Amino acid sequence: MVGNYEYPHIDTLNIIQVGWNIQPSLYGDNKTHFLIGWSTDGYSSTGCFDLKCDGFVLAKHAPITPGDTLKGKSKMSFKIFKSKDNGDWWLHFAHAGQKFAPVGYWPQSLFNSLKFYSNYVSWGGYTTSYGEKRSPPMGNGHWPGPDSAAFQDMQYVNEDETTYRPGPVPGLQSWVTNKECYKVSDFMIDHFSYGGPGGCTN
Structure with a gap:
């Protein structure tokens, strides 16, 4: 986004x-x-x-x-x-x-x-469920790790359309609404992994 x-x-x-x-x-x-x-x-x-x-x-x-x-x-x-x-x-x-x-x-x-x-x-993902239905998996359903969904080679684009890696940027933070069903890894210079099995109702 x-x-x-x-x-x-x-x-x-x-x-x-x-x-x-x-x-x-x-x-x-x-x-x-x-x-x-x-x-x-x-x-x-x-x-x-x-x-x-x-x-x-x-x-x-x-x-x-x-x-x-x-x-x-x-x-x-x-x-x-x-x-x-x-x-x-x-x-x-x-x-x-x-x-x-x-x-x-x-x-x-x-x-x-x-x-x-x-x-x-x-960068990230989101899921939605309605009523009492359990939330669906995110990514490929795995917890963050080597076999999970991931964003890789992330870069910013300058005004002259050249690119550079985000690196340790002030204000760059992760956000998870329900850690029982979904998680995100630490940000590793230009990539992170994310996901989870879902199953939440709140």
């Missing part, structure tokens, strides 16, 4: 999200799908996921389309950056071993504060 807002005013949240999602209510199946999203008010009344509203502009010959099934691919790379030429927010994508290719962009005109810069970046 890349965003701009002043805590705790969620109604001012300008946000871009990219990742993968299993959500039968959205896709009608239990497969893993490529997901994007955007909003200018914390999804209160603006924005959407994938291409369900106007906003994201799909590039010609994009390597993947938002909402596509990932078809068993276990490693993928994303790059989100603000174009120094016109201020649009671009998304590039690559499967493991392939070169980045443009998926499309969110026009600068969509946003308020994010039109100028981002003051918030987040």
